[in-house]
Amino acid sequence: MDEEILTEEALILNDIRSHLTTFEKERGNLIPILQMIQEKHAYIPREAIKLVAEYLEIPVCEVYGVATFYNQFRFHPPGKYPIKVCLGTACHVRSGDIILENFERKLEIKEGETTPDREFSIERVACVGCCALAPVAIVGETVHGHMAPSKVEGLLLRIRIEKEKQEREKLTISGNN
Amino acid sequence: MSKIRTQLMLCGGTGCSATSPAVREVFEKELERQGLSEEVQIVETGCNGFCTLGPVMLVQPEGIFYQKIKPKDVPEIVEEHLLKGRPVEKLFYVEPASEETIPTMNEIPFFSHQMLRVMRNKGLIDPEVIDDYIARDGYFGAAKALQEMTPGQIIEEMKISGLRGRGGAGFPTGLKWEFASKSPGDIKYVLCNADEGDPGAFMDRSILEADPHAVLEGMIIAARAINSHKGYIYARTEYPLAIRRLTIAIQQAREYGLLGEDILGTGFDFDIEIYEGAGAFVCGEETALMRSIEGKRGMPRPRPPFPAQKGLWEKPTILNNVETLANVPQIILNGGEWYSGVGTETSKGTKVFALSGDVNNIGLVEVPMGISLRTIVFDIGGGIPNKKEFKAVQLGGPSGGCVPEQHLDIPVDYEEIAKVGAIMGSGGMIVMDENTCMVDMARFFMDFIQDESCGKCTPCREGTRRLLEILNRICEGKGKPGDIEDLEELSSVIKESALCGLGQTGPNPVLSTLRYFRDEYEAHIYEKRCPAKRCVALLKFEIDPDLCSKCGACFRHCPAEAITWKKKDVAVIQKDKCIKCMTCFEKCKFGAIF
Ligand SMILES: Cc1cc2nc3c(=O)[nH]c(=O)nc-3n(C[C@H](O)[C@H](O)[C@H](O)COP(=O)(O)O)c2cc1C
Ligand code: FES
Numbered sequence: 001m002d003e004e005i006l007t008e009e010a011l012i013l014n015d016i017r018s019h020l021t022t023f024e025k026e027r028g029n030l031i032p033i034l035q036m037i038q039e040k041h042a043y044i045p046r047e048a049i050k051l052v053a054e055y056l057e058i059p060v061c062e063v064y065g066v067a068t069f070y071n072q073f074r075f076h077p078p079g080k081y082p083i084k085v086c087l088g089t090a091c092h093v094r095s096g097d098i099i100l101e102n103f104e105r106k107l108e109i110k111e112g113e114t115t116p117d118r119e120f121s122i123e124r125v126a127c128v129g130c131c132a133l134a135p136v137a138i139v140g141e142t143v144h145g146h147m148a149p150s151k152v153e154g155l156l157l158r159i160r161i162e163k164e165k166q167e168r169e170k171l172t173i174s175g176n177n
Numbered sequence: 178m179s180k181i182r183t184q185l186m187l188c189g190g191t192g193c194s195a196t197s198p199a200v201r202e203v204f205e206k207e208l209e210r211q212g213l214s215e216e217v218q219i220v221e222t223g224c225n226g227f228c229t230l231g232p233v234m235l236v237q238p239e240g241i242f243y244q245k246i247k248p249k250d251v252p253e254i255v256e257e258h259l260l261k262g263r264p265v266e267k268l269f270y271v272e273p274a275s276e277e278t279i280p281t282m283n284e285i286p287f288f289s290h291q292m293l294r295v296m297r298n299k300g301l302i303d304p305e306v307i308d309d310y311i312a313r314d315g316y317f318g319a320a321k322a323l324q325e326m327t328p329g330q331i332i333e334e335m336k337i338s339g340l341r342g343r344g345g346a347g348f349p350t351g352l353k354w355e356f357a358s359k360s361p362g363d364i365k366y367v368l369c370n371a372d373e374g375d376p377g378a379f380m381d382r383s384i385l386e387a388d389p390h391a392v393l394e395g396m397i398i399a400a401r402a403i404n405s406h407k408g409y410i411y412a413r414t415e416y417p418l419a420i421r422r423l424t425i426a427i428q429q430a431r432e433y434g435l436l437g438e439d440i441l442g443t444g445f446d447f448d449i450e451i452y453e454g455a456g457a458f459v460c461g462e463e464t465a466l467m468r469s470i471e472g473k474r475g476m477p478r479p480r481p482p483f484p485a486q487k488g489l490w491e492k493p494t495i496l497n498n499v500e501t502l503a504n505v506p507q508i509i510l511n512g513g514e515w516y517s518g519v520g521t522e523t524s525k526g527t528k529v530f531a532l533s534g535d536v537n538n539i540g541l542v543e544v545p546m547g548i549s550l551r552t553i554v555f556d557i558g559g560g561i562p563n564k565k566e567f568k569a570v571q572l573g574g575p576s577g578g579c580v581p582e583q584h585l586d587i588p589v590d591y592e593e594i595a596k597v598g599a600i601m602g603s604g605g606m607i608v609m610d611e612n613t614c615m616v617d618m619a620r621f622f623m624d625f626i627q628d629e630s631c632g633k634c635t636p637c638r639e640g641t642r643r644l645l646e647i648l649n650r651i652c653e654g655k656g657k658p659g660d661i662e663d664l665e666e667l668s669s670v671i672k673e674s675a676l677c678g679l680g681q682t683g684p685n686p687v688l689s690t691l692r693y694f695r696d697e698y699e700a701h702i703y704e705k706r707c708p709a710k711r712c713v714a715l716l717k718f719e720i721d722p723d724l725c726s727k728c729g730a731c732f733r734h735c736p737a738e739a740i741t742w743k744k745k746d747v748a749v750i751q752k753d754k755c756i757k758c759m760t761c762f763e764k765c766k767f768g769a770i771f
Contacts, residue, residue, distance in 0.1 A: 026472075027471075027472050028470075028472040029472065030472040031455055031469070035414065035453060035455060065474055066473065066474050069474040069475065069631070070455035070456050070457050070475075071455070071456035071457060072414055072415075072455040072456040087376070088376045088377045089376055089377025089378075089533075089534070089574060089605065089607050090377050090533035090539075090607055092377075092618075093533075093534045093535060093607060093613055094534075094535075095711075095759070098713070098758075098759045101758075102758055105756065105758065125415070126376035126377075127375075127376050127377055127378065127379060128191070128415075129190075129191030129192060129379040129382055129383075130191060130192050130228070131228065131377070131379070131531065131533035131534075132192050132228035132229045132231060132533070132539040132540065133192070133195065134533065134534075134539075142195075145195065149758050149759045149763050150760045150763055150764065153736060
């Protein structure tokens with residue numbers, strides 16, 4: 001798996017290199033550059049920090065300091081199905097933390113981590129603006145409202161079934177060719 | 178000429194957008210099928226406010242209000258209402274108390290107690306069409322400010338209005354502008370704070386999504402008042418829809434000559450850029466926000482010098498909150514006297530709140546200052562669901578405090594709210610019922626503050642961590658005598674010595690819950706009991722045979738097979754198998770598990 005990540009990272013780094021030049025070499029562009037990387041690749045590889053520092057001609061530690069200061073930036077690749085559990089106040093009042101714990105227990109990872117097969121990752125977020133549906137979990141782009149401990153397992157099961165279905169469809173398509 | 182006779186104002190706010198796209202799709206198909214596409218227009222609006230009932234839709238011009246629309250309801254609405262003129266009654270709002278159906282929006286109590294100024298356009302315009310905004314007197318205020326008023330007159334009008342900052346601190350807006358206007362220098366900046374850091378609030382986001390031009394117009398007027406030519410909106414990246422709408426709005430305003438050079442032919446130049454914040458609560462603080470725009474770690478610095486003298490890139494700068502700025506155009510258009518006609522002695526105009534938590538009507542509400550908290554919770558909010566008891570309402574998020582039942586009649590007013598130990602805040606209003614543990618709430622906010630502390634000053638960095646440790650211990654059943662006193666002492670030290678507002682207000686949730694719910698802390702510490710049955714570590718996972726109805730619901734749902742049950746018998750939890758996932762608490766309708 002590590003090797004897989006390494007080749008993947010090499011591709012990502014090349015891509016970042018080609019996009020860096022669209023930014024002017026200004027200190028003020030540091031956060032927008034990091035945001036570009038985060039948006040395109042969903043995380044900031046360690047090596048990318050060096051690239052950015054070289055490009056802006058500032059110390060690596062400064063880039064690292066800024067990147068770790070802000071919540072938006074991740075340093076590990078997320079899972080294919082990133083799960084975000086809302087821990088905003090309204091969701092907390094309706095036991096969002098218990099939902100988070102149930103996801104953690106079921107997937108055997110902690111918040112901020114990704115499963116070894118890189119299928120799922122768990123993240124906590126604050127108020128996604130759907131307080132009327134509290135507690136809320138977001139899988140990919142889909143909002144799942146009125147979560148309850150008993151719904152966690154079903155939700156994960158649904159994702160797995162959906163995935164298997166897609167894979168089977170892919171197989172039959174390639175089989176037909 | 179357009180043949181449009183009916184507009185369907187479908188809510189595309191964040192709360193409704195989980196479900197409204199599917200509804201819209203079916204509407205498009207059905208209108209096409211019935212040949213109504215030319216006459217009936219679908220408009221996607223910003224947040225309507227009544228998020229509980231989402232997705233909601235207003236049919237204009239009749240004002241019929243539909244709620245909880247499902248895709249399968251759409252053919253009926255199109256056929257019955259739009260084709261045959263018979264509104265679909267089963268989708269009307271039903272008043273829970275009287276069970277009366279209410280067909281039009283204005284008669285629903287949730288709306289009728291509100292007063293819309295900042296949100297006057299919500300649900301009525303397409304936020305992506307500048308002409309919609311202009312048709313409702315949009316940019317008339319800016320035109321008046323630029324063409325007929327001097328900067329001094331603008332500031333005077335703002336001072337008469339009595340408008341105070343809606344970002345939390347409540348500083349008089351006119352005064353802030355006056356300071357900046359008097360600061361020497363050719364380069365000055367106008368900033369809009371759209372960072373909305375309170376983790377339980379979505380007012381600013383909804384304003385930006387529903388009526389972005391109002392904020393731009395407010396910024397133009399502010400720029401004129403202090404003679405600035407460049408503005409920034411600091412918006413959270415987590416608000417992609419708001420950012421998209423702002424981008425479109427800025428583009429359109431430039432095309433109409435309302436931004437850029439020589440605005441409205443007056444020779445005044447001003448332009449606005451959006452800066453996407455990268456998610457850090459402390460960046461809502463004014464000096465930290467400016468550091469962040471400069472591309473640095475968003476750490477606050479001591480004041481003075483104040484931003485009005487030395488702000489962004491050391492130039493005189495004003496920073497105002499989204500809601501503050503959205504109030505400005507109407508103050509200029511209708512006059513400061515008009516604005517101050519509503520409210521209390523020291524708090525004028527209206528305030529927007531994001532009402533949520535354990536309350537029937539969750540959503541966005543705008544109320545006149547001076548209205549009582551009780552009216553908001555029980556009349557507009559419709560009270561507490563599931564026949565539970567009200568416990569407290571939390572205002573001001575992590576910097577704020579809670580207001581218990583005995584103070585619920587106080588008015589919405591900066592000073593009155595402060596007297597009972599809470600703050601007006603930016604507008605988060607979370608209702609809590611009997612099942613909310615107040616120690617856990619304090620722990621929740623402290624966890625947030627501790628995590629978001631920027632680390633620059635020691636009292637906040639270390640102090641909040643120690644507070645959190647104590648609170649964690651209490652919630653885990655390891656509290657000990659003296660903890661309460663330690664919490665109090667540490668809190669007051671942090672409040673006095675922290676560098677910025679984050680630390681200075683961070684202990685508020687602890688102090689306010691201690692003030693009103695000390696007994697809950699004591700129950701946790703001395704009896705190892707959580708009265709609200711919320712702290713998992715303090716639950717016994719046993720079943721009270723007197724309350725158990727022997728229904729077997731817990732047994733059927735337990736994912737760990739830790740519960741044994743036979744028909745007509747009280748269920749039993751086997752503790753060695755129990756994983757404490759709380760499913761049985763969720764499924765037991767009788768509160769028999771403790
Ligand atoms: C830790 C901290 C976080 C803040 N977060 C916000 C915020 O998210 N939005 C906001 O408008 N003001 C926030 N403020 C208040 C701002 O510092 C500032 O007072 C306000 O934006 C000024 O605008 P106003 O006068 O229009 O309220 C925060 C203050 C502190 C100390
Ligand atoms: S607190 Fe979770 S959506 Fe608002």
